[in-house]
Amino acid sequence: MFSKSKKGKQKFIACTEKNKKFEFINPKELYIKRGKENIPIEIVSDKQGFVYIVWKKRKYQVEIIEKNQNQYEILVNGVSYSISVESPFSYKRRKYLAKNKEQSKVERIQAPMPGKIVEFLVEKDQVVKEGEPLLILEAMKMQNEIVSNIQGKINKINFNPEDTVMKDDILIEVER
């Protein structure tokens, strides 16, 4: 829980996609602890409104591009990072769930971008290998192969050729 300890310390654990974790105590006090040293952070913005973090004499442009509850997508100098901010308890919970996650039988292949389906390269009940192309999706005038990320059997095809799909639409379901 994000409760403050007796000493008024509140711990935030920021986890990256690859489960690398960074711990910050009272981030509002604007320092990052390195070893035993607390190195101060400065937040500056220029006249156009770009925001920078200055740390150890280096300047990093920062921007939040998406936020959903405690999940952030942050750009630092144009490179994006998915960060989820956890309390010590929710971090424990996250680790617990990751360990016990029941593997779903069905893998849902989603559209990585909005576009138009050109053709399906597979049929229902066909067995596919990992990395095998499933369909071709046209976006921004480029044809993109969408591949299966697991080995399995095609369970369901949700669209028809020429259909326009939105990002994250489930295109095909593959059964393990």
Added chain:
Amino acid sequence: MKKIKSILIANRGEIAIRISETAKKMGIKTYGIKTSKEPGAYYLQFMDKIIDFTEIVSDIPEFLDIDRIIYAAKEYDIDAVHPGYGYLAENPYFAQKCNDEKIIFIGPSPDSIYKLGNKTIAKQLAASHKVPLLQGSNGNIRDYKHAKQLAQKIGYPVILKAASGGGGRGMRIVEKESDIEKMFRMAQNEAEKAFADPSVFMEKYVRNPRHIEFQILADHHDNIIHLGERECSIQRKHQKLIEESPSVALNEELRAKMGKSAIDIAKASNYRNAGTVEFLLDESGNFYFMEMNTRIQVEHPVTEMVTGYDLVEWQIRIAQDETLTIRQEDVKLKGWAIECRINAEDVQAGFTPYLGTIEKISYSKGKTCRFDSGITEGSNVTASFDSMLAKLICYGETREKAITNTLTALNKLQIQGIKTTIPFCKAVLNHHKFKSGDISTSFIAKDMKKLYYQEEDEEMIAAFWAALNYNVELETEDQTYVDYEKGKNMTPWLMNKRLKSL
């Protein structure tokens, strides 16, 4: 031929702005086309007059609608049309239509466009002038069995290309026989979709080649020169991402040899105006003719920077029948120039297009740095158009200095609201192999372990920024004062009515 007083720019984005700048310098009035897909686009601010195409009258995209563009040019009594690149730039029918209607088409003759645009004819032209060619199918492939036969003859790997293609669409590399049927089908399909022509041909695929192209200028009085080379080896899926001029791979001798071949091809097709001859250069210095592009290229600024000539100006001057006053011996490549394409793409997600709105943009311009941009604050990046937003072109006396200047400029270039290829460009320019000039078209696939540049601690800074924002948000929520008492204060009139109605 009469002097051009007005130009209709049949294009959008940065190239429309680029053309308008030269036109302005030459005292020519510019007309731009406003479309319903981006009625508030940045390029329109640079036009002297805007022609409104926002009303949708057909299914043909505005910049491909030949009849409408010709009609507009006639309606406004415009002298010439500049097609930019893409769209109608290499459409012989459009060029012919302009000629028929006595509108000057700024570019080569319809015949040249046709011949060079059809790769099969272009190769025949090159072969007859002893320009080296890669072994290939010498024509379109009939079916996949034919493809299989040919590939066996040429030897894998082979590459399949759309006969009327360009820009990487409809190209497929086939490494082994088991893939040929699938790849052939995909190449055909893509060619059909993109160019309405499913014809596909085959070539030997050269491993680790460099992409070297020569800029040509030719007038109507048999003067023809080349302005040196551009190296465009930094490509992904045949899309150029970083270009430079000159190339480390060329010495004076090779430059002269390749330049001569380029001129030979242009001559063979009776070429006029600016054009580009593309070659593949293998590791032992053999070069092969690929194709000739009959338009102004995206990467033309690097040539402008090292030669000092304005290519768009020469396009216009040649179109109004002026004589080319530059002689081959005048052309000196001075210093080094590098161009980075800034695309709205998510490099970390495999260069997928990234749509959104440019919230803020900041960059520096200067003597050594040019920023050809089609966007400004508030511009929308939509799926209707190409993902290239802008080009950053930097100059240095040496390659090393050019790289340093480019990196400095990239660090100053900031765009908020969308993801761009800036981190990718930084990664390339910081790569030791790029720095040493050891590059090929397979650089990205083979030599780059990480496609975006990242400094130590950046991940931690991101983590900190997320934690801080979350901390602040939690506290604000916590401190928000919800005034429930105000909800209880009601006028007696309302309270009374409310009670009675229950």
Added chain:
Amino acid sequence: MDINGKIYKDFLNRIERFQVQNGPEKIKKQHAKGKLHARERIALLFDKDSFEELDAFVTSATPDTGFGRIDEAFGDGVVIGHGRINGRIVYVYSQDFTVMGGSLGSVHAKKIMKVQELALRVGAPIVGLIDSGGARIQEGVASLSGYASIFHRNIQSSGVIPQISVILGPAAGGAVYSPALTDFVFMTKNTSYMFVTGPDVVKEVLNEEVTFDELGGAEVHARKSGVANFIYEDEENTILGVKKLLSFFPSNNLENPPFVEPKSKKEKNIDKLRSIVPDDPNKPYDVKKVIDLIVDQDSFFEVSEQYAPNIVVGFSRLNGKAIGIVANQPKILAGVLDINSSLKGARFIRFCDSFNIPILTLEDVPGFLPGLDQEHSGIIKHGAKLLFAYSEATVPKITVILRKAYGGAFCVMNSRNVGGDYSFAWPTAEIAVMGPEGAVSILYKRELQDAEDPKKLKKEFAAKYRQDIANPYIADEKGYIDEVIDPADTRNKLITAFKTLENKHVDQPARKHGNIPL
């Protein structure tokens, strides 16, 4: 009293036993499942030290029939009481999974009924934190009667006090109906499930293999069934969400919603409103961006975000005062009304009406979704629910027509004739019986048949139709809407308009209740 005497010692002993029962062991057990303990959840929900527990020491009434395990424990697996959230009294019951799996025995049920009755008596909101294995089998019919009594009290309270259910563990069988009867359902991803029959039964009866998550996980209920209105990554965020939601509600149906000072008084970038709606009527845009520019900064709190996303509903504030927003979402399926979006909209409107929350409608709707599937599944009766809900609501109702307002959908979406108080339109509005393409095919059927190039002719007619008929000015001049407004003025216009409606009251004919087409 002698504080060293037996009497006081007995008192202390009892408290100690109670504390041991809820000690670190039990908490650890919950944490090991990735869940918080019933009491930790309560602590998160309420203002610091404000929780007062009731009936902490009651014990189970489960008879020992020699079958099944019976825990000797205080409280019978549920913690009840009241506390303050942002200073206001809220009642709570929180099921304790560590005591007999949080199963519902008769005492457990009585405790829940007790807070339900108290909340209704004092007119305060009630929150149920649900984490229960279901009916306590050992108690048989007594447990079932407990459920039924809880349902009955849910229904009695409906529309009188806000009721919120937060699913933090399993809720299976009959247990799912209490949440379904309340106003809003929260779920936590990965650790909460709701289903009438579990995966084992599904396997037995239908021979289909499904996981808990696939059958009744948070995401399924948020996206597909629409049962869950809010889902969160973890329990802490879930409970934060509950608090946020409550900040929009009055305590009961007599009060008005609370007031929250807007974060910033600064004029927002409202000029952007002018360029948000594309001129091309077939181009999508995100209506949530419109909402964000109109309402108080960061105040929009969306309900059922993932279910029927072609309609957007949620709570927000306009100059500090809570409003409910119903908006067509042109980004998804062009904002068309279908069965699910009608249901989503109707339920939201009825909640707002129950609790005196004014309704703002942002309209850009091409009509109802055509097709065999929709017609056969009863789009007529489901669409009628939305119409009924709008027309029946007596709270202040204002509509802004952003772009398309075609046909029946125009009538349904809070037109003035079904009781809307004010109707505004942006200059981009197109109000007509049907879209231009459809209209010209009917009006110029013969001309189009005879034409050489019917496609081209159709386009010409459509353009003329758009110019002459499908604009907001005819409706304005004939008085069917109140005003065509500059998009940038929308916020100010709405603040003034809602202000004038503060004292609105509609006298209803006497009746038991209307007969909404269920």
